[in-house]
Amino acid sequence: MAxxxxxxxxxxxxxxxxxxxxxxxxxxxxxxxxxxxxLPQRRAQQHFPSLDxxxxxxxxxxxxxxxxxxxQPNVISGxxxxxxxxxxxxxxxxxxxxxxxxxxxLKFYKSMTLLNTMDRILYESQRQGRISFYMxxxxxxxxxxxxxxxxxxxxLVFGQYREAGVLMYRDYPLxxxxxxxxxxxxxxxxxxxxxxxxxCKERHFVTISSPLATQIPQAVxxxxxxxxxxxxxxxxxxxxxxxxxxxxxxxxxxxAATLECPIIFFCRNNGYAxxxxxxxxxxxxxxxxxxxxxxxxxIRVDGNDVFAVYNATKEARRRAVAENQPFLIEAMTYRIGxxxxxxxSSAYRSVDEVSYWDKQDHPISRLxxxxxxxxxxxxxxxxxxxxQSRKKVMEAFEQAERKPKPSPSLLxxxxxxxxxxxxxxxxxxxxxxxxxxxxxxxxxHFEK
Amino acid sequence: xxxxxxxxxxxxxxxxxxxAGAEGQxxxxxxxxxxxxxxxxxxxxxxxAQRRHVAHFTFQPDPEPQEYGQTQKMNLFQAITxxxxxxxxxxxxxxxxxxxxxxxxxxxxxxxxxxxxxxxxVFNTPLCEQGIVGFGIGVAVTGATAIxxxxxxxxxxxxxDQIVNEAAKYRYRSGDLFNCGSLTIxxxxxxxxxxxxxxxxxxxxxxAHCPGIKVVVPRSPFQAKGLLLSCIEDKNPCIFFEPKIxxxxxxxxxxxxxxxxxxxxxxVIQEGSDVTLVAWGTQVHVIREVASMAQEKLGVSCEVIxxxxxxxxxxxxxCKSVIKTGRLLISHEAPLTGGFASEISSTVQEECFLxxxxxxxxxxxxxxxxxxxFEPFYIPDKWKCYDALRKMINY
Numbered sequence: 001m002a003x004x005x006x007x008x009x010x011x012x013x014x015x016x017x018x019x020x021x022x023x024x025x026x027x028x029x030x031x032x033x034x035x036x037x038x039l040p041q042r043r044a045q046q047h048f049p050s051l052d053x054x055x056x057x058x059x060x061x062x063x064x065x066x067x068x069x070x071x072q073p074n075v076i077s078g079x080x081x082x083x084x085x086x087x088x089x090x091x092x093x094x095x096x097x098x099x100x101x102x103x104x105x106l107k108f109y110k111s112m113t114l115l116n117t118m119d120r121i122l123y124e125s126q127r128q129g130r131i132s133f134y135m136x137x138x139x140x141x142x143x144x145x146x147x148x149x150x151x152x153x154x155x156l157v158f159g160q161y162r163e164a165g166v167l168m169y170r171d172y173p174l175x176x177x178x179x180x181x182x183x184x185x186x187x188x189x190x191x192x193x194x195x196x197x198x199x200c201k202e203r204h205f206v207t208i209s210s211p212l213a214t215q216i217p218q219a220v221x222x223x224x225x226x227x228x229x230x231x232x233x234x235x236x237x238x239x240x241x242x243x244x245x246x247x248x249x250x251x252x253x254x255x256a257a258t259l260e261c262p263i264i265f266f267c268r269n270n271g272y273a274x275x276x277x278x279x280x281x282x283x284x285x286x287x288x289x290x291x292x293x294x295x296x297x298x299i300r301v302d303g304n305d306v307f308a309v310y311n312a313t314k315e316a317r318r319r320a321v322a323e324n325q326p327f328l329i330e331a332m333t334y335r336i337g338x339x340x341x342x343x344x345s346s347a348y349r350s351v352d353e354v355s356y357w358d359k360q361d362h363p364i365s366r367l368x369x370x371x372x373x374x375x376x377x378x379x380x381x382x383x384x385x386x387x388q389s390r391k392k393v394m395e396a397f398e399q400a401e402r403k404p405k406p407s408p409s410l411l412x413x414x415x416x417x418x419x420x421x422x423x424x425x426x427x428x429x430x431x432x433x434x435x436x437x438x439x440x441x442x443x444x445h446f447e448k
Numbered sequence: 449x450x451x452x453x454x455x456x457x458x459x460x461x462x463x464x465x466x467x468a469g470a471e472g473q474x475x476x477x478x479x480x481x482x483x484x485x486x487x488x489x490x491x492x493x494x495x496x497a498q499r500r501h502v503a504h505f506t507f508q509p510d511p512e513p514q515e516y517g518q519t520q521k522m523n524l525f526q527a528i529t530x531x532x533x534x535x536x537x538x539x540x541x542x543x544x545x546x547x548x549x550x551x552x553x554x555x556x557x558x559x560x561x562x563x564x565x566x567x568x569x570v571f572n573t574p575l576c577e578q579g580i581v582g583f584g585i586g587v588a589v590t591g592a593t594a595i596x597x598x599x600x601x602x603x604x605x606x607x608x609d610q611i612v613n614e615a616a617k618y619r620y621r622s623g624d625l626f627n628c629g630s631l632t633i634x635x636x637x638x639x640x641x642x643x644x645x646x647x648x649x650x651x652x653x654x655x656a657h658c659p660g661i662k663v664v665v666p667r668s669p670f671q672a673k674g675l676l677l678s679c680i681e682d683k684n685p686c687i688f689f690e691p692k693i694x695x696x697x698x699x700x701x702x703x704x705x706x707x708x709x710x711x712x713x714x715x716v717i718q719e720g721s722d723v724t725l726v727a728w729g730t731q732v733h734v735i736r737e738v739a740s741m742a743q744e745k746l747g748v749s750c751e752v753i754x755x756x757x758x759x760x761x762x763x764x765x766x767c768k769s770v771i772k773t774g775r776l777l778i779s780h781e782a783p784l785t786g787g788f789a790s791e792i793s794s795t796v797q798e799e800c801f802l803x804x805x806x807x808x809x810x811x812x813x814x815x816x817x818x819x820x821x822f823e824p825f826y827i828p829d830k831w832k833c834y835d836a837l838r839k840m841i842n843y
Binding site for chain 1: 568582586592594618623629760764
């Protein structure tokens with residue numbers, strides 16, 4: 001306040017050097033500026049007010065301090081966890097209730113449970129050798145659905161690999177989930193990637209890639225382009241707390257802040273990166289505490305509380321687009337399943353620990369209790385829905401199994417927009433090879 | 449990643465000095481009062497002081513192009529600026545970004561563009577190559593045109609993952625649902641006389657091994673503008689390497705309006721019957737001179753080919769030439785082992801085996817990092833190329 005007034009005074013008095021006499025008078029107020037009091041001699045000798053004692057470095061705007069003291073990172077009581085429901089699904093603070101209509105909340109529940117059912121069946125199918133690989137989403141369904149529900153349908157999504165619930169909420173058909181996992185001829189990805197590497201142009205879900213965190217700076221670029229296009233669009237970028245250690249994460253955060261991009265960084269902190277617990281992943285206060293270091297608005301939420309996730313994402317979206325600035329949401333949750341079908345997590349964590357989260361703090365059961373509390377759901381409907389969702393999944397599953405794989409000629413297309421001559425020669429070479437040696441290849445399972 | 453902007457600023461200065469003659473520099477320094485006491489004239493020490501060498505090549509401008517309208521005298525960086533200017537004028541989604549591009553760039557390639565097109569279209573990024581390329585991919589994914597600058601090709605490696613694992617594979621892995629075809633990455637490339645390990649590299653071979661991207665190297669201002677425009681308009685992610693030693697040294701008439709030079713098409717810049725010489729970038733001017741030397745001293749007629757696009761490369765033109773001449777010499781500054789000459793050599797011996805009169809010759813940099821003081825010995829200069837050619841002829 002004193003500074004602003006003094007500056008204004010300087011303009012009136014036409015002083016070209018700092019604040020001039022008027023400023024000095026303002027600053028002489030005891031307690032306003034300690035320096036002024038401690039250096040009376042200087043004031044008498046010079047016309048420079050004590051405001052010039054403020055550091056002028058271009059790199060930071062801050063006061064001087066004359067006591068040596070290191071800033072202590074506050075990890076013991078870190079950034080608090082925002083929640084709306086308690087573990088029994090009761091709204092704690094009514095003013096935080098998003099007051100969503102029944103239909104919408106039921107969609108939350110059905111998306112999460114359908115995903116859960118699909119996960120069980122596809123995990124099993126890998127165990128039986130029907131698909132090569134799978135990753136479940138157990139325990140994190142709330143982070144997917146709560147955030148997806150708070151976005152517009154056209155908001156662009158960059159994911160890591162454990163966000164299938166976002167696609168599920170956007171009504172990606174079971175048939176296409178399965179097609180990608182089976183790599184069959186219906187797969188829009190043309191069978192090129194391992195299972196769970198989904199992508200959908202129609203639903204604005206950018207195809208997943210295995211390298212971690214690479215999507216983060218990409219999401220920032222997409223957000224920048226959306227800003228330039230006045231698209232009124234936000235980009236959301238999901239990643240785990242492990243991926244947040246990658247250099248690309250640092251790059252993405254810094255670019256988003258300096259280039260003022262309408263992006264939501266959504267970190268699923270689920271406690272593990274394969275076998276690496278968070279205590280070995282970082283020493284600071286999680287991911288949310290990094291945001292302010294980049295100048296990014298940040299919050300930590302209870303990822304197993306679908307309303308908390310919803311509220312935070314909704315507000316972040318509104319402001320990111322309105323103010324063209326990034327937001328960081330760290331959704332605390334727990335990875336109930338193994339990292340993937342190639343992992344057996346009993347090798348590095350106790351069955352009791354997993355069981356606690358499965359039984360005591362699961363996003364699906366919390367929402368179910370909430371729904372039941374409202375009278376929007378009951379045991380009858382639960383039984384009926386379990387049966388129905390299982391049936392839907394099994395039907396899609398059996399269909400996906402029966403379909404052939406895409407033609408081997410699709411091995412060669414889309415490397416470039418147009419096929420270069422040497423690649424065409426290689427394609428022809430494979431065709432000729434198969435004419436002679438075709439019996440040694442599983443051609444029966446592939447389209448021509 | 450010490451981006452020595454000062455170095456860049458002096459490159460131009462030094463190249464000018466080169467033209468004036470190396471002695472001029474020492475005379476000027478001797479005159480300066482401060483140094484008078486410190487510098488001994490040569491005669492005092494008895495050992496000839498090393499003069500700064502003149503460039504190892506002579507830039508040969510192409511004749512003024514007739515078919516693209518009005519032309520203007522431009523050097524390489526001005527031709528680049530012209531291409532970028534044309535792109536931003538034509539394509540409202542196009543943006544240029546990287547380190548220091550806002551004020552005009554350390555090699556002055558983006559001078560004037562921010563004022564002309566606005567700070568939302570020509571802007572600095574933080575100092576982070578993986579971020580620059582990742583960001584560029586994201587811009588391109590939305591369909592907008594992204595022109596990313598990496599300050600020196602030597603610093604492209606932090607972005608290697610984004611280029612190889614992401615950009616190159618975007619279309620393929622998504623089944624053509626998504627792509628980043630509107631991304632172009634530009635970087636200064638190649639030796640500059642004093643660049644040493646980290647301001648001289650030619651990393652095209654690393655990227656040649658990566659299906660999904662295109663890699664292009666121009667030899668001149670006219671070529672650069674046309675090829676860069678083609679890269680920007682190409683629907684695949686492209687890397688455009690700009691020979692930094694040519695930024696000021698190469699001057700020729702360049703059309704003011706936009707024009708395209710096709711990618712993946714090599715150019716036979718001189719026809720001949722006895723030997724095929726292949727190079728790209730700065731080295732094209734070296735082998736051009738070698739062709740003259742061969743004609744003059746050995747009566748040998750050389751066919752000189754500028755490859756222009758490294759990936760996908762024009763096998764047909766090279767093989768057609770070797771079928772005619774029976775002899776092939778490939779030359780590049782990058783180290784010999786695993787350099788792109790090995791790919792050309794391998795393909796040519798497969799396709800043209802019975803036509804070959806002599807083993808294919810590769811005249812390249814040694815398998816060392818790029819040295820500073822030893823640069824004159826390191827580079828594949830005209831004498832090494834000439835000697836290799838002579839041996840091939842006498843095989």
